[in-house]
Amino acid sequence: xxxxxxxxxxxxxxxxxxxxxxxxxxxxxxxxxxxxxxxxxxxxxxxxxxxxxxxxxxxxxxxxxxxxxxxxxxxxxxxxxxxxxxxxxxxxxxxxxxxxxxxxxxxxxxxxxxxxxxxxxxxxxxxxxxxxxxxxxxxxxxxxxxxxxxxxxxxxxxxxxxxxxxxxxxxxxxxxxxxxxxxxxxxxxxxxxxxxxxxxxxxxxxxxxxxxxxxxxxxxxxxxxxxxxxxxxxxxxxxxxxxxxxxxxxxxxxxxxxxx
Numbered sequence: 001x002x003x004x005x006x007x008x009x010x011x012x013x014x015x016x017x018x019x020x021x022x023x024x025x026x027x028x029x030x031x032x033x034x035x036x037x038x039x040x041x042x043x044x045x046x047x048x049x050x051x052x053x054x055x056x057x058x059x060x061x062x063x064x065x066x067x068x069x070x071x072x073x074x075x076x077x078x079x080x081x082x083x084x085x086x087x088x089x090x091x092x093x094x095x096x097x098x099x100x101x102x103x104x105x106x107x108x109x110x111x112x113x114x115x116x117x118x119x120x121x122x123x124x125x126x127x128x129x130x131x132x133x134x135x136x137x138x139x140x141x142x143x144x145x146x147x148x149x150x151x152x153x154x155x156x157x158x159x160x161x162x163x164x165x166x167x168x169x170x171x172x173x174x175x176x177x178x179x180x181x182x183x184x185x186x187x188x189x190x191x192x193x194x195x196x197x198x199x200x201x202x203x204x205x206x207x208x209x210x211x212x213x214x215x216x217x218x219x220x221x222x223x224x225x226x227x228x229x230x231x232x233x234x235x236x237x238x239x240x241x242x243x244x245x246x247x248x249x250x251x252x253x254x255x256x257x258x259x260x
Contacts, residue, residue: 001248001257002191002240003158004048005129005200006037007108008056008063009081013204017216027059033203034063036230038070044237046247051077051108051129051200054088054095061099068100073249075106076125084110089123105251108200112140112160117153127156127254129198134167143167148194149258156254161197163190172201176224180232184239191245196253205229 010026034050041048050067052074057064067074074096079088089107096104107123109115109130120128133145142159147167149158161170163186168174170187178186191197208226209217224232240247248256 001246001253002197003199003248003250003253004041004046005075005108005198005250006034006048006050007077007110007200007202008034008050008052009077009110009202010053010056011204012082013217014215015082019214019216021214027056029207030056030203031060031063033206034067036206037201037203038066038072040230040234040237041072042070044234044241044247046237047072047249047252048247049073049075049106049250051075051106052096053077053081053110054079054092055081057096057099064096064099068102073106073251074100074102074104075108075129075250076104077108078110081110084113086116086119089115089119089125093123093125105254106158117155117157121154125155127158127250129158129160129200129250131157131159132162132169132171133159134162134169136169156258158198158250158254160200161187161190161194164193170197170199172205173220175199175201175232175236176205176229177220180235184236187236187240188243196257198250201233206233 008030011029014021050072076092079092093104105126107120107125107128112130112132115130131145132140133142133147135141135143205225206229210222
């Protein structure tokens with residue numbers, strides 16, 4: 001199965017590049033992108049998983065309710081996007097469950113940073129998707145981690161997909177910067193090897209980020225954002241469906257494939 005996931009957070013990325021952005025604008029940009037994603041998923045009649053910060057969800061409950069009404073999975077992306085305390089693991093889960101009325105089974109740490117699996121288990125999560133099993137300068141050095149799903153401290157670990165052998169990451173930046181045909185080929189080879197793909201994106205990618213004065217993002221971040229990215233992901237989904245590849249929420253994949 002192909003597991004599409006989207007990390008919904010307060011859009012605080014401009015701070016990393018020396019820019020300021022109001023909380024209202026952070027919410028507005030993430031909301032604009034989420035609405036585009038929901039329309040895209042409905043158009044293609046597929047389901048996905050949305051990892052949400054409690055901070056975003058509590059400020060935009062109508063968006064969370066729309067995600068649930070459309071049949072998608074809600075998982076936790078922490079309480080805040082740029083602040084982490086161990087108690088946030090349980091607090092974010094409880095806030096999302098109270099808001100949705102549904103069990104929250106999964107967690108993804110903001111920016112794919114390390115997190116103690118024992119604390120994940122104690123907070124009541126079934127799975128954790130916080131590992132990008134590759135090497136990226138200044139961000140990840142995870143060549144020692146398994147490339148595909150595994151268990152650690154009683155929690156299922158579901159790493160982001162990377163290609164076999166060289167572990168080329170199949171993550172959001174790849175989808176912005178490589179030719180789509182090459183992305184499709186890399187994804188298909190990985191799918192054939194592993195039997196699934198775990199791909200993650202962010203709602204703000206579906207908005208126009210090519211605003212240097214406002215965001216100061218480098219070209220590799222802003223390339224193919226906004227409506228161009230909507231088209232890219234739509235074309236990718238259409239290609240995958242023509243290949244007879246199935247899409248699923250992460251929780252459904254775990255229940256029907258891993259725990260069958």
